Amino acid sequence: MNLLFNRGRGESAGLGLAKQAVLVAAAFFAAIALVCSMLVLVPNAQAAPNAGNGEVTESLTDEGATGEAGESSQPSLTTTSTTENKPEGQGESSEGGQAEPTTSATASPVNWADNYATKLEFISGGTVLDENSMPKGKVYKGSEFKLKYYWAVGDHEKPKPGDLLIIDLPNWLNVRIHKLDFTAGEYKTCDIGYDEEGKNAAKRIVCRFTDAVVGKNSLNLRGDIEFDVAAVVVEKAEEISWGPHKVDGYYYRTGEKGGPVGKYIHPADKNVKSGDFTKTGKWSFAYNYPNNGDPYVQYVWEVVIPADKIGQSNTFTVEDTFTNVEFEDPFTGEKVSLPQYVAPATQGQVTIARRTGAAAEKGYWKTYDNSVCKGDGDYVHAEIPCADRVAFVDSATLAVTNGSGNKGEVVTVEGVTGGTKSPWEKNNKINITVKNPIADSAYLVEFFSVIPAAKLDSLNNDSPKHKNTATVNGTIPVVSNEVRPHVKVGGHSYGDPNKADLIIRKKLDGPDGVISDKDRFDIRYTINGKEGTCTTSVAQPCWIKNIDKDAKVTVEEPAVTGSQFKWEPGVFAGERNKGKDILIDGNKASIEALQAGERVVLTVTNSYAKATGSLLIKKDVQGLADKKLLKDEIVVDYICVPAGQPTDNVPPERVKVPTNGDVKEIKGIPVGHECLVQENVSSAEVGEKYGINVTYSPEGGKVTIKQGQGENDSNLVTITNKYTLNAAPIFLKKVVTGERPEGLNDDTEFTVKYQCDNDSADGKVKANQPTELKLKAKGDPVTGPEFPLDTKCKVVDEAKDKPKFEDFNFTAELGGEITVSNDAEASTLVVTNTFKKDEAKLRVTKAVSGDAGALAGEKEFTFKYTCGADTGELKVKGNGFAETEKTFPVGTECTVEELGVEPDGSAQIHNHILTVTPEVVQRVVVGKDEGAKYTNNYAVKKGKFGVAKKAEGEN
Known part of the structure; x- marks a missing residue:
C-alpha cells in the first residue's frame, strides 16, 4: 500500500524524521492489512478531548487520573464500498461502464473528489443535521461530531489504482483518532495526509484507490467515508466542503453563521471562604490488587477545611477510621460485614491542596500541576484560579513530598502503605497533619479507601449506601453525601430436608441510566389451591419456606401499577427443581410437584420504559376572511422537561403544525413531563396589512403530559391566531x-x-x-x-x-x-x-312724477356710470330700474350721472319743465346702499297775459 505523506517545502529535518517514523508504522500496519485482506489507515493526528458534558472521574492532579474525557470512547474512521450483486460473469468487467484506464500507475494520481462526491452528512449525537434542524447549543473546543462523505463514480471516468479522493477539513475541525489502524473499505485505503506545505496533518484525509477497482463496472463503484472529528478553537467557523457540496455544520448545530469555537468554561468549585467542614466521597474504580490478585472497589474521599476555620491556627489534623460496610444477605438474611481499608498508595495518592484569598471564594480544586490548569488548559481559559498543590504521598517511597505550591507547610501522613517498593498493610486508619497553614486559605485533603469486591455487584442500585465520617481536630465534618458500595451477596442455606422452599427473584430491564420508580412488586401464588401473596424486589426476593413436598404450586405476577413508567408483563424463568419441569407461560409459572429438600428459584423479569404520552398541538385561525393568505403550516417550538425543572437552558424542538385545524401529534414524551408550546409568530404572518394576536389554551401553552393522548384534551395545546387588519x-x-x-x-x-x-x-x-x-x-x-x-x-x-x-x-x-x-x-x-x-351690481332706479303722465313713464332715460376704472351707460324707463351686467366688489364707489337733462336733452319733454332729484350726479357704494335713485318731475309750462287799456279820444 502506497501512503501519501508528501514532505513540504522548507520542512525541518525533525519533521521529516517524524514522518519517516510514521511511514515505518504505516508499513507495519500495511502488512497486517494484507494478511487480513483489509485496508488500513496510519494517522498522524492527536486525539481531541471528549466534549461531552465534562463530567469525568479524575484526581486533583494529572497523576492517578482515572480517565480523561474522551478515553472511554473509541472513535474510528471507516469507509465502506458497495457493488450490486450481479449474475455470474457480470460486474467484474468494464462492460456497461467506462473503459478500463490504460494509464500507468506511475502517472500522477488524479484527485476525483470534485467528480465523485455525491453527498456530505454532518452528524451530531447520532443525528444528521441540516438547515431545518433545531440548534442544539454552542460548539466548544473538543466538541465531537461525525462526517460522512458519499462517493460514486457514475458516468465519470473510472479511477485507476493510485488515484485519490482527498478530503480537506474546515478550519474548525480536526480528525479525532485514538488508535493507529482503521478499516478503509474494499476499493481504497485512507491515510492522514499533509497539505501542500507539509502541515496540518489532522486537516486532510487522503484516500487512495487500490487494485480492487480493476475489472469493476464503474457504474457500481460507490461507497462512503466516515470518521470522527473534534472542534478546535477558531474565531470564525467555515463551511464543510466535499466536491461541489457544502454543509454548514456549525450553523446547523448552533443556529449561528460563521461564529467562534471557544473553550468550555468550567464553573468554579464551591465557595470555601467560610462554612462548615465537609467530607464527600464517590466511587473511584475497581481493580485487582496486586495484579491478578483479589478484587477491590475503591472510593475517593475529600475533606475540605474552609478558610475561616484555619484562622490563626498553626496546625490541623484530619483523621479517619474506616468502618466496615454492613448489610443483610437478601437471600439468607445473614448479617454480612465487609472491612474497609486505606487504599494502596499505588492506587490512590494522598494529596493536600490549597486555595488562598480570592481563589477560596471563586476557584477550582484542580491544582496547577494538572494540565487543565496550565498552558492552554481549559481551566486557564476560564480565568478562574486553580489550587496550589501543597504536598502528596509518593506512590513509590511513601514519603510526603512537597508540591509546587508549598509555602512552608509541613505535612505528615500516617497509615498509608502499599507503595511500589513496600507491601500493603490492610490498615483502616489514616492521619494527615498540616503544620504552618497559610492564613486566609482553605485546604482540601484527598485520600482513598477500598472494600473487598468479591461479594459486590456494581450493577445493584438497591444496595445499602456507605457513609464514612472523618474528623478535623476532633470535630466531625458535615457529610454531604453517601456512597453506594453496591453490595450484593450470594449464598445458600437449606432448611428442613422434608420441606421445600420457593424463592421468587426480581430482575428489571430498563433503559440505560433510567432508574425505576418501582422497587417492590406483588406476587400471587397458590400452594395446593391455597392462595397467598408476597412481594419481591431486586434487593429482597419473595421467599416462601417450608412448603410440603409434592405440593402443586402456581405463581403469577399481576400487572404493575402505581408507576410513571410503562411496564411490560413480567416473564418468568425457572432456575432449578431437581430435574422437574417448571411450566412457564409469560407472567405465570406452575410446578406440578415440589421435591423435598429443594429450593426452587424463579426469576421474573420486567421490562420497563418511561410511560409516554403525546403532545397535541392544534391551530385555530380567526378573523381572516381570505384563508388563501395562510401558509399550509406554521412553525411551533416546544420544550418538554420533567415537572418542576426550569426550561431556561433547554433548547426547544421545532415542528410544523397544519393551519387547517388538523392536530399535530408528537409522540413519546414521558408521562408527567411539562411541555411548553410557543408559536413562531413570523411563520403565521400573512402580510403587513394584518396583525396577529396569539393566545393559548391552556393559558401560557403549558400542559402536563398524561399517557397516550391524555383525557379530555389534557395533552392538547390550541394556538389561536386572531387576525386583525393593521x-x-x-x-x-x-x-x-x-x-x-x-x-x-x-x-x-x-x-x-x-x-x-x-x-x-x-x-x-x-x-x-x-x-x-x-x-x-x-x-x-x-x-x-x-x-x-x-x-x-x-x-x-x-x-x-x-x-x-x-x-x-x-x-x-x-x-x-x-x-x-x-x-x-x-x-x-x-x-x-x-x-x-363679495360682489354686487350697480343699480339705477328711475321714478317720474309731475304733469307728463304716461308720456314720462314710457320715456327711456340714459345714465352714465363710472365704477373705479370701469365706465358705462344704463338705460332705464320711467318708474323702472336697470343693473349693470358686470358685478363689482362690494364697497366699490361709483359716480352716476343722468344724461340728457340739459335743455332740449333726451330727458326733456316738450312744454314741460324738468326737475331731477336728488341730484343729476350721484355717488354710491356698491353693495352698501340701494344704488342711484333718480326722480324726474315734469311740470307744464304756464304763460302770463295782461289787459291793457288803450283810450283814444279826449278825456
Whole structure:
C-alpha cells in the first residue's frame, strides 16, 4: 500500500524524521492489512478531548487520573464500498461502464473528489443535521461530531489504482483518532495526509484507490467515508466542503453563521471562604490488587477545611477510621460485614491542596500541576484560579513530598502503605497533619479507601449506601453525601430436608441510566389451591419456606401499577427443581410437584420504559376572511422537561403544525413531563396589512403530559391566531388660497366633516357616519383616528358660515377619496378654501312724477356710470330700474350721472319743465346702499297775459 505523506517545502529535518517514523508504522500496519485482506489507515493526528458534558472521574492532579474525557470512547474512521450483486460473469468487467484506464500507475494520481462526491452528512449525537434542524447549543473546543462523505463514480471516468479522493477539513475541525489502524473499505485505503506545505496533518484525509477497482463496472463503484472529528478553537467557523457540496455544520448545530469555537468554561468549585467542614466521597474504580490478585472497589474521599476555620491556627489534623460496610444477605438474611481499608498508595495518592484569598471564594480544586490548569488548559481559559498543590504521598517511597505550591507547610501522613517498593498493610486508619497553614486559605485533603469486591455487584442500585465520617481536630465534618458500595451477596442455606422452599427473584430491564420508580412488586401464588401473596424486589426476593413436598404450586405476577413508567408483563424463568419441569407461560409459572429438600428459584423479569404520552398541538385561525393568505403550516417550538425543572437552558424542538385545524401529534414524551408550546409568530404572518394576536389554551401553552393522548384534551395545546387588519391614522389638512380677508390668521378654525367605510380602530368613529373635525388655517395636518389599512375615507362637507368674514366668501374643494395605508402623505385628506371678496351690481332706479303722465313713464332715460376704472351707460324707463351686467366688489364707489337733462336733452319733454332729484350726479357704494335713485318731475309750462287799456279820444 502506497501512503501519501508528501514532505513540504522548507520542512525541518525533525519533521521529516517524524514522518519517516510514521511511514515505518504505516508499513507495519500495511502488512497486517494484507494478511487480513483489509485496508488500513496510519494517522498522524492527536486525539481531541471528549466534549461531552465534562463530567469525568479524575484526581486533583494529572497523576492517578482515572480517565480523561474522551478515553472511554473509541472513535474510528471507516469507509465502506458497495457493488450490486450481479449474475455470474457480470460486474467484474468494464462492460456497461467506462473503459478500463490504460494509464500507468506511475502517472500522477488524479484527485476525483470534485467528480465523485455525491453527498456530505454532518452528524451530531447520532443525528444528521441540516438547515431545518433545531440548534442544539454552542460548539466548544473538543466538541465531537461525525462526517460522512458519499462517493460514486457514475458516468465519470473510472479511477485507476493510485488515484485519490482527498478530503480537506474546515478550519474548525480536526480528525479525532485514538488508535493507529482503521478499516478503509474494499476499493481504497485512507491515510492522514499533509497539505501542500507539509502541515496540518489532522486537516486532510487522503484516500487512495487500490487494485480492487480493476475489472469493476464503474457504474457500481460507490461507497462512503466516515470518521470522527473534534472542534478546535477558531474565531470564525467555515463551511464543510466535499466536491461541489457544502454543509454548514456549525450553523446547523448552533443556529449561528460563521461564529467562534471557544473553550468550555468550567464553573468554579464551591465557595470555601467560610462554612462548615465537609467530607464527600464517590466511587473511584475497581481493580485487582496486586495484579491478578483479589478484587477491590475503591472510593475517593475529600475533606475540605474552609478558610475561616484555619484562622490563626498553626496546625490541623484530619483523621479517619474506616468502618466496615454492613448489610443483610437478601437471600439468607445473614448479617454480612465487609472491612474497609486505606487504599494502596499505588492506587490512590494522598494529596493536600490549597486555595488562598480570592481563589477560596471563586476557584477550582484542580491544582496547577494538572494540565487543565496550565498552558492552554481549559481551566486557564476560564480565568478562574486553580489550587496550589501543597504536598502528596509518593506512590513509590511513601514519603510526603512537597508540591509546587508549598509555602512552608509541613505535612505528615500516617497509615498509608502499599507503595511500589513496600507491601500493603490492610490498615483502616489514616492521619494527615498540616503544620504552618497559610492564613486566609482553605485546604482540601484527598485520600482513598477500598472494600473487598468479591461479594459486590456494581450493577445493584438497591444496595445499602456507605457513609464514612472523618474528623478535623476532633470535630466531625458535615457529610454531604453517601456512597453506594453496591453490595450484593450470594449464598445458600437449606432448611428442613422434608420441606421445600420457593424463592421468587426480581430482575428489571430498563433503559440505560433510567432508574425505576418501582422497587417492590406483588406476587400471587397458590400452594395446593391455597392462595397467598408476597412481594419481591431486586434487593429482597419473595421467599416462601417450608412448603410440603409434592405440593402443586402456581405463581403469577399481576400487572404493575402505581408507576410513571410503562411496564411490560413480567416473564418468568425457572432456575432449578431437581430435574422437574417448571411450566412457564409469560407472567405465570406452575410446578406440578415440589421435591423435598429443594429450593426452587424463579426469576421474573420486567421490562420497563418511561410511560409516554403525546403532545397535541392544534391551530385555530380567526378573523381572516381570505384563508388563501395562510401558509399550509406554521412553525411551533416546544420544550418538554420533567415537572418542576426550569426550561431556561433547554433548547426547544421545532415542528410544523397544519393551519387547517388538523392536530399535530408528537409522540413519546414521558408521562408527567411539562411541555411548553410557543408559536413562531413570523411563520403565521400573512402580510403587513394584518396583525396577529396569539393566545393559548391552556393559558401560557403549558400542559402536563398524561399517557397516550391524555383525557379530555389534557395533552392538547390550541394556538389561536386572531387576525386583525393593521391600522394607521388618517390626516386632514386645510389649505387657504385667494384673497385673505381681514381677521383671517393661522389660528382661524374651519369645520369639516369626513366619513370612512370602516369603524376606527378604537371604535369611536363608526363606519359611514360623518364625523366633525376642526382644521386651522395654518395648514398643519391634523391626525385623525386610526383605521384598518385599506379603509376608504373622504371629506363630505364643510360649514360655509364658519368662519364668516365681512364682504368675503370662500369656495371649498373637499378633495378626493383616500385609502388608508402606512404612507402618511397618501393617507392625508386635503380641503382647499379659496377666499374671494363679495360682489354686487350697480343699480339705477328711475321714478317720474309731475304733469307728463304716461308720456314720462314710457320715456327711456340714459345714465352714465363710472365704477373705479370701469365706465358705462344704463338705460332705464320711467318708474323702472336697470343693473349693470358686470358685478363689482362690494364697497366699490361709483359716480352716476343722468344724461340728457340739459335743455332740449333726451330727458326733456316738450312744454314741460324738468326737475331731477336728488341730484343729476350721484355717488354710491356698491353693495352698501340701494344704488342711484333718480326722480324726474315734469311740470307744464304756464304763460302770463295782461289787459291793457288803450283810450283814444279826449278825456
